Amino acid sequence: MRYVIVGASAAGISAAKKLRELDDDSEITIISKDDKVYSRCMLHYLIGGQRDVEELNFIPKDFFIENKINWIKGKTVSSVVPNQKSLILEDGKSIFYDKLLLATGASSFFPPIENLSETEGIYGLRNLDDALEIKDSAKEIEQAIVIGAGLVGIDAAIGLAELGVKVSVIEMADRILPLQLDDKLAAKYQAKFEESGIEIITNARANKVLADNENYVRGLELTDGQIIDGKLIVVATGVRPNIGLIKGTEIEVDQGIIVDEYQQSSLEDIYAAGDVAQSKELFTNELALTPIWPLAIKQGEVAACNMVGITTRLSDNFAYQNSMRFLGLSTITYGLIEAEDDGYQTLIREDKDNYQKLILQNNKLKGAIFQGEINGSGVYGRLIKDKIDLSDKLDDIFNLTYADFFKENKDGVFSY
Numbered sequence: 001m002r003y004v005i006v007g008a009s010a011a012g013i014s015a016a017k018k019l020r021e022l023d024d025d026s027e028i029t030i031i032s033k034d035d036k037v038y039s040r041c042m043l044h045y046l047i048g049g050q051r052d053v054e055e056l057n058f059i060p061k062d063f064f065i066e067n068k069i070n071w072i073k074g075k076t077v078s079s080v081v082p083n084q085k086s087l088i089l090e091d092g093k094s095i096f097y098d099k100l101l102l103a104t105g106a107s108s109f110f111p112p113i114e115n116l117s118e119t120e121g122i123y124g125l126r127n128l129d130d131a132l133e134i135k136d137s138a139k140e141i142e143q144a145i146v147i148g149a150g151l152v153g154i155d156a157a158i159g160l161a162e163l164g165v166k167v168s169v170i171e172m173a174d175r176i177l178p179l180q181l182d183d184k185l186a187a188k189y190q191a192k193f194e195e196s197g198i199e200i201i202t203n204a205r206a207n208k209v210l211a212d213n214e215n216y217v218r219g220l221e222l223t224d225g226q227i228i229d230g231k232l233i234v235v236a237t238g239v240r241p242n243i244g245l246i247k248g249t250e251i252e253v254d255q256g257i258i259v260d261e262y263q264q265s266s267l268e269d270i271y272a273a274g275d276v277a278q279s280k281e282l283f284t285n286e287l288a289l290t291p292i293w294p295l296a297i298k299q300g301e302v303a304a305c306n307m308v309g310i311t312t313r314l315s316d317n318f319a320y321q322n323s324m325r326f327l328g329l330s331t332i333t334y335g336l337i338e339a340e341d342d343g344y345q346t347l348i349r350e351d352k353d354n355y356q357k358l359i360l361q362n363n364k365l366k367g368a369i370f371q372g373e374i375n376g377s378g379v380y381g382r383l384i385k386d387k388i389d390l391s392d393k394l395d396d397i398f399n400l401t402y403a404d405f406f407k408e409n410k411d412g413v414f415s416y
């Protein structure tokens, strides 16, 4: 059997590891555009100087040798040819597979802002090279701009601020981290960022990049006419799955590659996992992109099991979870961050350093937010995922632990 994986990151590596665990003999090949294995979640540490390239690696040094994996690194797959069961690399070489996993992730999306693509000094933050280039350019400048105050934008801003660069973050929504945080939590982080010299401009839209005579960025004009100075711009306005290599095939695609609960695409023997895949998400029960690291790992493992013939369903595809720790302040959120209408009950417990909010509907938990002390919050995520009825737990709802939900069955086995 020849297993081929495209992508050497969270999904691809976890799949390869699982494949080798389950099948000691077959040939495993990973092909990746990246010539290093690294965690994208830690790129801001590279920008800020807290970690070097080696310290972003998340696999043991001898991973490929130990696991007898052939890694073709630094090569782009241009196309997949399903009826020949082959891939074509950018240099024209063909690679044949029996089972294929597409784990190609996603790329930064650049919105249509005047001069954005034509001007020098504009970066996404997705790949190692982006982070290295940002770090390098930041040496020579005093002011930078980040477009987008989602998790990637905030990471970029913190990394740049660590280098002593004055950063302005432009956000279209009325608060930072609008998909992850409610008003209150966002305001708390915003105050912390501003204290550390990061300027936040909300309700703001970028209109036009301003360039100097040498075509290097010198600032950004907003739609209200305001000019923000900065000699480097990081664009953090979302990502798009890397699906170019399957163009022209019959593999079903929406935003990403559509997969079933076995991570199989619409074509037999072709699987997809991680940020490139679109799968049934547990909280919404809808087909969605699930672009978070833990799900890329899990989906890669599930794909591998099915590739070797061990039928395995992805049971825990819960993308509505976020954890963050910025400037010493931790937050975990699960499910909804705000009640959607009057049919929900919102309970809040807070003191000076901690904030906890639970959102219930018909006595079932739909959302949970913990800021400050986050120990013990995991159980609330589980209650949302498992749709547990909490009618008899409402009195002590902020003090629940896993122990409250374990019961001993007649056969002596514990269940949840």
Ligand SMILES: Cc1cc2nc3c(=O)[nH]c(=O)nc-3n(C[C@H](O)[C@H](O)[C@H](O)COP(=O)(O)OP(=O)(O)OC[C@H]3O[C@@H](n4cnc5c(N)ncnc54)[C@H](O)[C@@H]3O)c2cc1C
Binding pocket: 006, 007, 008, 009, 010, 011, 012, 031, 032, 033, 034, 039, 040, 041, 042, 043, 044, 075, 076, 077, 078, 103, 104, 105, 106, 125, 126, 127, 151, 152, 155, 242, 245, 273, 274, 275, 276, 291, 292, 293, 294, 296
């Ligand atoms: C700055 C930043 C911070 C983040 N922080 C968090 C966080 O705190 N928590 C969290 O859960 N998630 C975070 N994420 C998201 C997380 O990194 C992704 O969900 C995860 O990396 C997805 O893994 P993946 O394997 O699907 O794809 P990717 O990590 O995108 O890897 C894709 C792989 O495919 C290869 N590839 C792509 N196209 C081709 C091609 N045509 N030919 C050959 N190889 C190809 C690439 O070289 C790469 O090896 C962050 C992302 C970024 C960018």
